[in-house]
Amino acid sequence: MALSHAILVSLLDRPQTGYELAKRFERTVGFFWKASHQQIYQQLHKMAAQGLIDGETVAQAERPNRIVYALTADGQQALQEWVATPTAPPSVKEELLVKLFALGEAAPETLLRQIAARQGLHRERLAEYQALREQHYPQPSGLKPRQRGRYLGLRLGILLEQASLAWCAEALELVGALDEPAPRANENASDGDPPLAR
Amino acid sequence: MALSHAILVSLLDRPQTGYELAKRFERTVGFFWKASHQQIYQQLHKMAAQGLIDGETVAQAERPNRIVYALTADGQQALQEWVATPTAPPSVKEELLVKLFALGEAAPETLLRQIAARQGLHRERLAEYQALREQHYPQPSGLKPRQRGRYLGLRLGILLEQASLAWCAEALELVGALDEPAPRANENASDGDPPLAR
C-alpha cells in the first residue's frame, strides 16, 4: 500500500524508467522506503494497468529498449489523496534489539561485535549525510518548497544517526561490562515481567 | 526470517501460549518487531512442525483450551546460532518522509497536520518510556544481564523519540513557513537531482 506511492512521488520530478527509479531509490526516497528492482518493475506494471502511470517504450540503438513512465492525471490525483491521508507510524524491525533480549542466555562477546559493527555503520552514514547537507543545503530557510522536503529527510537522517550513535556507546559500555569482571550469575530473580514499551 | 526468532527469544523467559506471546509483543519485543496474533499463531504451527518448539495442550474448564509452547533443545540451538549471525541494518518504512517529498506539489497544511500528529505520538511514547525507565531501571549498572538487554531497548526508544521530537519541531517550522507569507512560486530551478542519502 505504499511502494506505489513512493514511485508516484519519485515520478513527480520527471518521467523515469524502472531502472532509473530503482537507482534513485538507493539515493533519495529509498532512505525511507527500500525497494528492489524486481519489486519496482512489478509495481510499475500494476500501476500502468490501473492507469496511474503511463509507459512509453523508447527504442534505443544497440541497447535494450527503455520504458519511460510518467504520471497520468489519475496518478496525480491518487498521489494528492494519499498525501492527505493520515500517516501510520513507521513500522519497526530492529533485529539487533531482539537479539539483545537474549542477553544473559547468549555470549556477550557476540553481541558486542555486532553493536560495534552497527556503530561503524552509523558513523559512516552520519558522515555522508553531513557532507550532503553542507554541499546541498547551506541555509534551509532559503530553500524552495520541494527542496525543503528533501532537506527535512536528510535532517531526520542526521538526527537519528546521532541518537543511534549515542545508544551504541551506552550499549557497548553496558554489555562490555558483562564480559570481563562480573561473575554473570543468578538471573532468575523475582520480577514478573518487567515491561518495556508500548 | 526473524519473527520466528523474536518468538524464540520471548519463549526464553518462560513457556507461553500464542495469546500470551501476542500480548507480550505489544509491550516488549514488539517495540522492535511488530506481529499480529494471526501471524504468531501461524508461525507457531510452523515452528512446532520444525521441532524448534514444543506445544502442550492444556484443557481448561469453561475456557478454550490453551496450547503452551516451550523451546526445545533444537530451538535453543537455533536461537544461539541466530544471535551469533551478523545483523542486518534495520529496514525503514517512513511514510511521512515519502510524503514530504511531494512538498511543493501538495498543500503544506495537510502535511503540517500530519507532522503535528506525529509529534503527539512521539511525546506520548517518550513520556511512557521515561516512566517505565524510572520505575524499573533506576540504575543500569546494577542490572543483571537479561535486564540490561531490556534496558537498552528502552534506552534506544527514548533516544529515538527525543530525536524525532527535535525533528518534528524543525519540520513544523520549515513547512509552516511555507504556509502564510511566501508566494510559493517557481519551483523548477536548475538542480539536476540533489541527492539525499545512502
Next chain:
DNA sequence: GCTGCATATGCAACGATTGGCATAAAGCGG
C-alpha cells in the same frame, strides 16, 4: 438482557517482499 471487552485459537485470501534466475549488449581493465 444487551453490548462490549477479554480470553483463546484459527482459516482464507490477498498483497508485499525476497531470492534466484534469465536475457542481452556495451564498455573497461588486464
Next chain:
DNA sequence: CCGCTTTATGCCAATCGTTGCATATGCAGC
C-alpha cells in the same frame, strides 16, 4: 580477447504480512 561491471527488463517460487472473518465463553457495565 576474456571476464567483470553497467545498463535494462523481466519471470517464477516462496515466504512474509495484513485484513477480514469465525468460533466459543465469561465478566463487567448500562
